[in-house]
Amino acid sequence: DAGVIQSPRHEVTEMGQEVTLRCKPISGHDYLFWYRQTMMRGLELLIYFNNNVPIDDSGMPEDRFSAKMPNASFSTLKIQPSEPRDSAVYFCASTLSQVEAFFGQGTRLTVV
């Protein structure tokens, strides 16, 4: 397995535009997490799924953020409309029920 795969690696967009981040978890993992990393706030848990079902989205900062997991091998995090304060590195991670969580390489988002 190639590990958790995220795309794109880098995204630069203008304020107000829609941004979609993508994640392919490790095959067989039943949990998927989305995190946002900034210098000020560290790693923030935005939302996590278990068997494709959203379990806790209390970390999603605003209604502008939404996440889906249509099947076991794909998840998206969407920001619409994007704002400069959304600039951060977004990580996706997957795990098999409370063992090691594997992170993707992250998407560095810059909103100008």
Add this chain to the structure above:
Amino acid sequence: GENVEQHPSTLSVQEGDSAVIKCTYSDSASNYFPWYKQELGKRPQLIIDIRSNVGEKKDQRIAVTLNKTAKHFSLHITETQPEDSAVYFCAGSSGANNLFFGTGTRLTVIP
């Protein structure tokens, strides 16, 4: 959800000295506490973890201790080396299988 606090935010040590990073958690139901290391520009990676049924775990130069009563756990790195320089994150997980991270400690090992 769980609230994990981590201290210090930055730590500088001389090569060969020990480094200690401390975390506290709020949810008494939390029972799994991993530590991740993130090198510059890379993804976080697990270095050691501990479950609530043990008080200490060691792996070569790295050890983690857990005090369930006080709800705190610590990472100890002995004989530090320059390659230990990175950002370290603690995390807590309850039976809900979530994973909440502390804000990170930037460790610098001075040669």
